Each structure stands twice: as structure tokens, then as C-alpha cells.
Amino acid sequence: MRNGSVRLNDSHHLRLPKLGRLRFKGLPSKILDQTDDIRIGTTTVLMDAVGHYFVSMQLGSEYPFVSEQSVIKSKVGIDLNLTNFLTDSNDQVIDNPHYYRTIRGKLAKAQRKLSRRARRAKKSQRRLSASKNYQKQRLLLAKLQLKVANQRKNFLHHVSTALIKNHDLVVAEELRGKNMLRNHALAMSISDVGWRTLLGMLAYKADLYGRKFLTIDPRNTTQTCSDCGHVMAGKNKLTLADRKWTCPNCGVFHVRDHNAAKNILAKGLATL
Numbered sequence: 001m002r003n004g005s006v007r008l009n010d011s012h013h014l015r016l017p018k019l020g021r022l023r024f025k026g027l028p029s030k031i032l033d034q035t036d037d038i039r040i041g042t043t044t045v046l047m048d049a050v051g052h053y054f055v056s057m058q059l060g061s062e063y064p065f066v067s068e069q070s071v072i073k074s075k076v077g078i079d080l081n082l083t084n085f086l087t088d089s090n091d092q093v094i095d096n097p098h099y100y101r102t103i104r105g106k107l108a109k110a111q112r113k114l115s116r117r118a119r120r121a122k123k124s125q126r127r128l129s130a131s132k133n134y135q136k137q138r139l140l141l142a143k144l145q146l147k148v149a150n151q152r153k154n155f156l157h158h159v160s161t162a163l164i165k166n167h168d169l170v171v172a173e174e175l176r177g178k179n180m181l182r183n184h185a186l187a188m189s190i191s192d193v194g195w196r197t198l199l200g201m202l203a204y205k206a207d208l209y210g211r212k213f214l215t216i217d218p219r220n221t222t223q224t225c226s227d228c229g230h231v232m233a234g235k236n237k238l239t240l241a242d243r244k245w246t247c248p249n250c251g252v253f254h255v256r257d258h259n260a261a262k263n264i265l266a267k268g269l270a271t272l
Contacts (some may be wrong), residue, residue: 001045002040003039003040003041005017006040006043008027008040008057008058009021011027012025012027013023014055016043016055019272020047021245022055026045029114031059031065037061038059038060038061038062039059039060039061039064039258040057040058040059041057041058041059041060042057042058043055043056043057043058044056044102045070045271048146049142049145049146050139050143050146051139052079057058066208066209066212068209068210069164069165069209069210069211071168072167072168073165073167073168073271074166074167074168075167075168075170075171075264075268076088076089076090076161076163076166076169076170076261077089077169077170077171077172077262077263077264077265077266077267077268078170078171078172078261078264079173079221079257079258079259079260079261079264080172080175080193080195080198082096082171082193083096083256083257084096085097085159085193085239085241087186087255087257087258087260087261088261089258089261089264089265091255091258093257094159096193097151097152097155099148099151099152099155100148103144103147103148106144107141107144107145107148108240110140110141110144111141113137114134114137114138114141115166117131117134118134120133121134122135130157140143151195153197154196156194156197156201157201159198160198160202160211161203161205162203162207162225164205164206164209164211165209167211168211168212168268169212169213169268169272170202170206170211170212170213170214171213171215171216171219171264171265171267171268171269172199172202172213172214172215173215173218173264173266173271174214174215174216174217174218175195175196175199175215178256190229198248199215212272214268214271214272216267216268216271217267219259220262220263221263221264221267222238222256222259222260223237223238223258224263225249225250225252225254225259226248226254226259226262226263226266227247227250227252228247228249228250228252230247230248230250231246234235235242236248238256241257242256243255243257244256252265
């Protein structure tokens with residue numbers, strides 16, 4: 001498999017212009033099974049903060065790389081929240097792993113140490129690039145941050161793939177990330193969960209596997225009774241502290257997040 005000066009020799013060796021023959025790992029076996037049909041487009045070499053190198057190749061083929069999933073006649077709405085990572089309309093709950101919170105103390109300590117070494121280098125009139133102690137601590141801090149990012153990404157991939165493969169239709173609420181992050185009390189928790197990344201994964205995986213993914217306006221999805229449609233307003237409007245409530249109109253008991261997920265699914269179906 002090749003394109004001009006870029007050549008994929010086998011599952012472990014790649015030839016790139018100016019760099020020559022490189023050994024690598026991570027190529028899916030499915031790619032090698034249909035190499036005669038695959039065309040290589042843009043090839044990009046990346047390096048992360050830790051010093052790991054990655055080669056990203058844009059591949060094209062007349063045949064799909066994955067097969068579409070069979071129709072299973074299952075639809076689900078998901079409510080994203082901070083108490084749990086998400087609750088769906090089937091009353092399934094996925095806990096929030098809080099990856100950043102579990103390592104926040106180590107990160108803060110490593111960051112303070114890095115700042116001290118930067119001040120020492122500046123006081124000694126040494127460039128940071130030439131300060132071995134600073135670079136050693138910078139690498140340690142970068143590895144901690146990379147660990148959190150990889151844990152979160154792996155978790156989001158598992159969740160998004162399970163949702164898309166197990167349901168023909170997935171409906172979620174539109175997120176207004178900038179508005180949410182203005183709440184300083186919740187900003188760290190919101191940044192830690194990776195909601196926006198999850199929605200992006202759901203969108204491209206839905207196209208990949210032949211599923212349907214929608215986002216809807218979340219207005220009143222929390223305040224509306226999913227049984228009778230009564231909207232809690234005025235003095236009866238629910239607050240963030242109200243996790244469970246009973247509809248004053250029909251008397252049905254609701255768990256806040258499950259009720260919201262059912263309303264989200266209903267809005268998605270109405271949109272379709």
C-alpha cells in the first residue's frame with residue numbers, strides 16, 4: 001500500500017519521505033486484509049508533550065472499513081449530568097469516573113515543583129530548554145496529564161461505541177459548553193467529564209455504523225413530566241437540589257435524570 005513516497009511495507013514497517021524506514025505498532029489487522037483496495041491520502045507526523053510520535057494517515061477505499069450494524073429496533077435518550085456521567089431513558093446509569101479529581105493532588109504538587117525550577121533557572125540566567133532539572137520535571141508533569149487524557153478518552157470510546165452498537169437511534173441534548181463553564185463552582189467538574197468529546201464520538205460512529213444520532217434543544221427537559229407533559233414553573237420550578245420529585249398534575253414519581261432522558265428521547269422522535 002503506497003502513495004508516492006509514502007509506503008506501508010507491512011504491519012510494522014512504514015517508509016516516509018526524509019525519515020526513511022520506520023518501525024511502528026498499532027495498525028488494525030482489517031486494514032492489511034484489503035490493502036489492494038486502499039489508497040493513502042494525507043500523511044501527518046505528530047509528537048505529543050511526552051515525546052511520543054504518531055503517524056496519521058488518511059485512507060480511502062471503495063468498500064467500507066466496518067460493516068453496518070443490523071437493525072435492532074432500539075431507541076434511547078441520554079441525559080448528561082454531573083452526579084452520574086449519564087442516565088438513559090431505559091434507567092441505565094453510568095457513573096462518572098472523575099479521572100482528573102483522582103490525580104489532582106499529584107498534578108498540583110508537580111506543577112508547583114515545575115514553577116520552582118523555572119524560577120531557579122531564570123535566577124541563574126539559564127534557558128529553560130537548557131535546564132535539565134526543569135525539563136525532567138516538565139516531562140513528569142506531561143506524563144501525568146497524558147495519563148488522565150488517555151483514561152478519559154478510553155472511557156468515552158467504550159461508552160459511545162456501546163450506545164451506537166446497541167441502539168438504532170441515540171438522542172442527546174445540545175450542550176452550551178461556554179455558558180456552563182461560566183459557573184465557576186462547576187467548571188472543573190464539567191471540563192473533567194468530556195461531554196463535548198462524547199457527542200463528537202457519537203456523531204461520527206453513528207455515520208460509521210449506519211445508526212442515527214440527534215441532538216435536541218434541552219429546554220424544559222428537566223422540568224417536564226414525561227407522563228402527562230406538565231411543566232414545573234414559577235414557585236414549583238425544580239432546582240439542582242431536587243433529584244426526585246412527584247408531578248403535581250398526575251401524581252407520578254420521577255427520578256430527575258431518568259425523567260429528563262425520557263423527555264430527550266421524546267423530543268428526538270418528534271423531530272424525526
